[in-house]
Each structure stands twice: as C-alpha cells, then as structure tokens.
Amino acid sequence: MVLGELGGSISRALQQMSNATIIDEKVLNECLNEITRALLQSDVQFKLVRDMQTNIKNIINLDDLAAGHNKRRIIQQAIFNELCKMLDPGKPSFTPKKGKPSVIMFVGLQGSGKTTTCTKYAYYHQKKGWKPALVCADTFRAGAFDQLKQNATKAKIPFYGSYTESDPVKIAVDGVDTFKKDNHDLIIVDTSGRHKQEASLFEEMRQVAEATNPDLIVFVMDSSIGQAAFDQAQAFKKSVAVGAVIITKMDGHAKGGGALSAVAATKSPVIFIGTGEHMDEFEVFDVKPFVSRLLGMGDLSGFMDKIQEVVPMDQQPELLQKLSEGNFTLRIMYEQFQNILKMGPIGQVFSMLPGFSSELMPKGQEKESQAKIKRYMTMMDSMTNEELDSSNPKLMNESRIMRIARGSGRQLREVAEMLEEYKRLAKIWSKMKGLKIPKKGEMSALSRNMNAQHMGKVLPPQMLKQIGGMGGLQSLMKQMGNMGSAKDMMGMFGGGDK
Numbered sequence: 001m002v003l004g005e006l007g008g009s010i011s012r013a014l015q016q017m018s019n020a021t022i023i024d025e026k027v028l029n030e031c032l033n034e035i036t037r038a039l040l041q042s043d044v045q046f047k048l049v050r051d052m053q054t055n056i057k058n059i060i061n062l063d064d065l066a067a068g069h070n071k072r073r074i075i076q077q078a079i080f081n082e083l084c085k086m087l088d089p090g091k092p093s094f095t096p097k098k099g100k101p102s103v104i105m106f107v108g109l110q111g112s113g114k115t116t117t118c119t120k121y122a123y124y125h126q127k128k129g130w131k132p133a134l135v136c137a138d139t140f141r142a143g144a145f146d147q148l149k150q151n152a153t154k155a156k157i158p159f160y161g162s163y164t165e166s167d168p169v170k171i172a173v174d175g176v177d178t179f180k181k182d183n184h185d186l187i188i189v190d191t192s193g194r195h196k197q198e199a200s201l202f203e204e205m206r207q208v209a210e211a212t213n214p215d216l217i218v219f220v221m222d223s224s225i226g227q228a229a230f231d232q233a234q235a236f237k238k239s240v241a242v243g244a245v246i247i248t249k250m251d252g253h254a255k256g257g258g259a260l261s262a263v264a265a266t267k268s269p270v271i272f273i274g275t276g277e278h279m280d281e282f283e284v285f286d287v288k289p290f291v292s293r294l295l296g297m298g299d300l301s302g303f304m305d306k307i308q309e310v311v312p313m314d315q316q317p318e319l320l321q322k323l324s325e326g327n328f329t330l331r332i333m334y335e336q337f338q339n340i341l342k343m344g345p346i347g348q349v350f351s352m353l354p355g356f357s358s359e360l361m362p363k364g365q366e367k368e369s370q371a372k373i374k375r376y377m378t379m380m381d382s383m384t385n386e387e388l389d390s391s392n393p394k395l396m397n398e399s400r401i402m403r404i405a406r407g408s409g410r411q412l413r414e415v416a417e418m419l420e421e422y423k424r425l426a427k428i429w430s431k432m433k434g435l436k437i438p439k440k441g442e443m444s445a446l447s448r449n450m451n452a453q454h455m456g457k458v459l460p461p462q463m464l465k466q467i468g469g470m471g472g473l474q475s476l477m478k479q480m481g482n483m484g485s486a487k488d489m490m491g492m493f494g495g496g497d498k
C-alpha cells in the first residue's frame with residue numbers, strides 16, 4: 001500500500017469510528033484492526049504494529065472518557081503519538097558542523113539509491129554554504145565511479161576515486177585525507193552495494209569504516225523493499241554503527257511503512273527522504289509533519305516552510321494573515337494560481353495539504369494541470385471584484401455563473417467545475433484558521449533571511465564571493481536591515497528581480 005493510500009485508510013478508519021453513535025470497545029477494536037491492516041499492508045513490521053495496538057489500548061480507557069469528550073480526537077492523538085514514537089528513536093543523529101571536517105559514510109544494498117543519495121546530500125549542503133566532497137569507494141560495481149563522477153560534476157562538487165585501484169579501503173582513506181587537507185567540511189564516502197546481504201559486503205564495509213572512522217554512517221534504504229526492511233536494516237546495524245537512515249524512492253509506489261521498520265531496527269532517525277531521481281528531489285525528514293500527513297491531519301509546519309520558499313516574499317505576510325483568518329477567496333486562489341504558473345513547483349507546496357495536489361495537480365500530468373489552471377484563471381478574469389473577494393459560495397448564483405461562462409467563452413459546466421475546485425480548496429484552507437503567524441518583527445527577520453537566500457541565488461557567484469559568501473551577505477543585509485526591500489537592494493547590486 002503506498003503512503004497516500006495508507007493515510008487515506010487510517011483517516012477512513014477514524015472517520016468510520018466517529019460516525020458510530022457510541023464509541024465502545026467493539027468500535028475501537030474495529031478501528032484499530034483497520035489501522036493495523038493498513039500498516040501491515042504498508043510493510044510495517046508485524047511486531048511493531050502489534051505493540052502499537054497494545055499500547056493504544058492501554059492508553060485509552062473508554063470508561064474513563066466521560067461523555068462530551070471528543071473520543072475521535074483522543075484516539076487520533078494516541079495513534080499519532082504512537083506512530084511518532086515508532087519513528088523517533090529518542091536521540092538525534094550526529095549533526096555535522098559547518099567549517100569543521102566531518103566524514104559521512106553511506107551504506108546500503110545495490111540499487112538502493114546510495115550513489116544518487118550521496119550526491120543529493122552533498123548538493124543539499126552545498127546550497128547551504130558547506131564545502132562538501134565525494135569519495136567513491138565502490139570498487140565492486142563497474143561504472144560506479146563514472147556515475148558518481150557524472151553526478152558530482154553536474155553539481156560542481158569535488159570528487160575522488162580511481163579506475164585502477166581495487167582496494168576500497170585505500171581509496172576511502174586517500175580520498176578522506178585529500179579532502180581533509182583541502183579543508184572540506186563534509187566528506188562523503190560512497191561504499192559498494194551488493195545484490196544481497198553478503199558476508200563479503202559487510203566485511204568490506206567494516207574495514208572502510210574502521211579505516212576512515214566516520215562521524216556518521218548513513219544507511220540508505222529503498223522504500224519499496226517491503227517487509228524485508230526490518231531485517232535488512234538490522235543486518236547493516238549489526239555490522240557497522242549505523243547512526244541515521246535515508247529512505248529513497250518515496251515518490252512513485254513507495255511503501256512508507258519500511259521507514260518505520262528501519263528506524264525500529266537501527267534505532268536511528270530517518271534524516272532525509274529521496275522523492276525522485278533529480279538532485280533536488282530530497283527532503284529533510286521530520287517525524288511529526290510526516291505522521292500528520294499520514295493521518296490526513298495536514299502538515300502545517302511543512303506548509304509554512306514551503307510558503308516561505310515559493311510564495312513571493314512581499315505576499316507572504318498578507319497570505320499568512322488571510323490564512324489565519326480562514327478566509328479563502330477566489331482572489332486568493334487566483335493569486336496562488338499565478339504563483340503556480342510563475343514558479344513551477346507549487347505542486348510540492350500544495351501536496352503538504354491533504355488531498356490537494358493529487359486532485360488539482362496529479363503527478364505526471366503537470367502540462368494538463370497547467371492548462372486547467374490557465375482555464376480557471378480565464379474564467380476568473382470575467383468575475384467582478386465582489387465575486388473575487390467574497391468567501392461566500394452562495395453568492396455564485398446561476399445568473400452569475402452564466403455571465404462568467406459567456407464572458408470567458410467557456411461552458412457552464414466548466415465554470416461550475418472551477419467553483420467546485422474553489423470550494424474544495426476553501427474547505428482545506430479553512431483548517432488554517434487560527435494559524436499562529438509570526439509577529440511583525442519576526443517576519444522581517446524571516447524576510448531578511450529569505451532575502452539573503454533569494455539574493456544568494458541570483459547574485460553572480462563572483463560578487464557573492466566578494467561579499468563573503470552567504471554568511472557575509474546575510475550580515476550585510478542585517479546591517480542594511482531598515483533600508484528597504486529586496487528589490488531596492490538588488491538595484492544596488494546592479495541586479496534585479498524582474
């Protein structure tokens with residue numbers, strides 16, 4: 001069962017339970033059985049699921065829940081807590097520090113996505129101002145070095161490897177030494193993967209670990225491996241000191257349950273997930289937002305981050321304010337559509353909200369989705385200000401719909417479809433009501449950071465270097481804090497934001 005379906009099944013089980021007039025032992029058991037089935041189908045290990053069920057039953061004492069208590073919420077919260085507990089081993093992984101050399105070794109089975117993930121990890125940190133470097137200690141698979149070289153070159157990340165040396169330990173040690181001398185602060189060692197858990201693979205891995213003494217060993221696991229996840233992760237943990245997990249291929253037909261199992265087996269947190277083949281399809285993994293999404297509760301923290309990334313900065317405070325008021329008007333929808341068309345990746349933003357992207361922008365149908373959005377916008381162009389600014393769906397009566405259809409040269413049913421879409425989105429956005437928005441001062445500090453990040457991307461590299469890199473740019477902008485907007489500053493630097 002893929003992740004989205006798992007979330008759907010769990011939400012449905014909870015919904016069915018709350019539809020029952022009285023929530024008694026039998027109803028609760030049915031609900032838990034349904035959730036158990038869904039988790040098992042998502043490849044969460046049997047023992048973990050059973051333990052979770054027992055824990056929840058121990059926590060929830062239905063007799064103690066006086067009438068008037070929202071039982072569904074209490075049960076949902078208990079499930080949420082248990083799933084978070086499964087994914088949170090209780091201690092964070094080693095966190096490398098910028099400017100201080102750290103060696104990170106990647107291990108995993110062949111084809112798990114290790115080499116790709118090494119580059120993604122390096123690229124992610126490089127964008128944040130680190131000086132990463134890649135070492136290819138995979139001498140087993142012909143072509144592994146070429147693959148790493150190609151990825152690294154594309155991302156402009158220094159790499160080390162050899163076509164002639166056959167001893168992975170020697171390559172790893174030489175590579176790490178070279179990059180330490182060159183003051184790289186993140187030295188990433190890619191190791192060999194094999195078809196299955198062979199003794200020789202583990203022995204080689206142990207030797208590389210012993211010789212390079214990594215600060216962190218990351219276990220890379222393909223999310224689609226199914227029930228084997230637990231045993232596989234445990235086998236790696238037994239051989240080397242795995243300290244963190246990265247789950248790959250969470251796009252497509254990912255079975256998210258493996259992630260839960262891998263954490264339990266390695267007692268290490270998932271730190272990132274891979275969501276595609278491209279370099280930037282890589283996300284920091286946070287337990288609570290992940291579980292929220294799984295339970296269909298929406299991921300507010302992730303949503304806020306994405307808003308900051310994607311929505312133009314000058315529109316952020318206003319958008320957040322509107323969100324917190326719970327008023328989703330057609331004009332907001334129009335403005336967000338404009339952002340979608342301008343910025344592209346908004347599908348990611350909206351996927352933070354349950355049910356949003358899959359319906360409006362199904363994966364793989366981006367072109368069709370864009371055309372649909374453009375069509376919706378043409379129809380909205382024929383609306384009056386009153387219509388655009390109202391959040392009352394009843395305002396849109398038949399004669400207004402007919403007028404909009406005529407004005408935009410579209411069919412009545414198309415206008416109706418657009419309004420349905422609006423209603424659906426409005427319902428989801430209404431969940432944002434009461435959202436805590438950053439205070440004014442906090443927002444401008446946030447904006448300064450955003451400005452620096454944004455400007456870091458658009459400034460010519462030479463100029464950025466002269467200012468002292470991202471750090472220098474940030475402090476410069478802090479000093480200039482009150483001078484004006486990003487646009488004014490761009491003007492000063494001779495650049496422009498269109």
Ligand SMILES: Nc1nc2c(ncn2[C@@H]2O[C@H](COP(=O)(O)OP(=O)(O)OP(=O)(O)O)[C@@H](O)[C@H]2O)c(=O)[nH]1
Pocket residue numbers: 108109110111112113114115116117138141144147192193194248249250251252273274275276277
């Ligand atoms: N869809 C998707 N594909 C991925 C992801 N990560 C890696 N891949 C693909 O998975 C395949 C295997 O990835 P590699 O990086 O070569 O795997 P590896 O574990 O290094 O393999 P060995 O070096 O043989 O051990 C490649 O086609 C990658 O593009 C991901 O997050 N999503």
